Amino acid sequence: MVGNRARAAIIRSRQITGLTPEVIAELIAEVGPLWHERHQAGLASRPRSRAVGAGAKHKLVFIDRLLATLVHLRHGATHDVLACWFGVDRSTITRAIGEVRPLLATRGCTIAPGIRLRTLAEVVDHLGASGQTGIIDGTEVRVRRPAAGRKDREKFISGKKKQNAVKSMVVTDADGRLLFCSPAQPASCADITHARQLGLVKVLADGPVVEVLADAGYQGLGARTGGRVVTPPHRKFKKDAPTGTRRCMNASAKLTPPAASGSSTASRT
Incomplete structure (x- = not known):
């Protein structure tokens, strides 16, 4: 010691x-x-097989x-x-x-003298009563690789960090004060799936009207919670571009020849 x-x-x-x-x-x-x-x-x-106070200390x-x-x-x-x-x-x-x-x-998490939050429902009620904005995000902690032969060994491999880890969901207020941290589970689970398993959708849908900010890993929760979860918009890929934008892209591609083909033609001449 x-x-x-x-x-x-x-x-x-x-x-x-x-x-x-x-x-x-x-x-x-x-x-x-x-x-x-x-x-x-x-x-x-x-x-008890020994007297009270006996045994190793x-x-x-x-x-x-x-x-x-x-x-x-x-x-x-x-x-x-x-x-x-x-x-x-x-x-x-x-x-x-x-x-x-x-x-x-x-x-639980102590946020003020006499106020302690232990569950997601208590966190949502606190945010609704105080009129604050919540922030959710998933955090991963690296762990040792599970022993060979362990069931579901591959579930600990994180697709984000490419290593063995466990994941937890953290909820804070707008000032960054910790309000809730979920139990850890294997990191192969997606952030939005982890939030659903914790019952976040039901708690937000049944609780008071609050605004919760999240990153792109939680896209889709806004529609399930009546817009209470605010996430960034989906990225616009070229295949989803508007018709006018696609036509402009095709026209510019026809007018501008590739640099590689021009350089190869010059080298042949």
């Missing part, structure tokens, strides 16, 4: 965790009791478990690297991240 000085340095450095010491203190005070309660419930759920206290999870989420550091950093086994880091991540996910 890391020493007190190293732990304090990690907490003070915002570049490492992405959070201020005040926010980390709030997470420790709020998530710590939840983790301890789940841990005790897990111990009580199986028959935790080498990784909750603060270190939280810091390891924050570093992993921010920088994508592998469990092996974190294990060397915190002085424990790799399986301990894997177990710690698996326990802390769900607690952070259920906590």
Whole structure:
């Protein structure tokens, strides 16, 4: 486990965790009791073969478990690297991240004192009540290639980045403040398909009238949501050009001979 000085340095450095010491203190005070309660419930759920207090003690206290999870989420550091950093086994880091991540996910996004958003429906209701414009986009995080023989192994290959990754949909307001981040899934799924699977179409259609800005990856959601999702127009290809424009293009092509053919004729003469 890391020493007190190293732990304090990690907490003070915002570049490492992405959070201020005040926010980390709030997470420790709020998530710590939840983790301890789940841990005790897990111990009580199986028959006890030892006396209370017996057995091996935790080498990784909750603060270190939280810091390891924050570093992993921010920088994508592998469990092996974190294990060397915190002085424990790799399986301990894997177990710690698996326990802390769900607690952070259920906590939601705090946008104001006493206001916390956990679901897409709550986000849409907040945008409608405040009259703000929302922004949605998909983000991808590179992951290690799944083991050979794993089912649906190819689903992790991203068509955009040409690498193994997982994808999440992020919703922010016009000021860039995070309101919602969906659970990650294999990156081969298109952005618009991911949004439909999360129920964004139904939430926007049944919720208050809000305006949500999106990129070209979400083209088509505007018609499904009554114009609530605003996307860039489709690109106009030459085959879809108007008749007058096509005629002008054909006429200019006949009047202007190709440069390659002119140069080859000159070389032959």
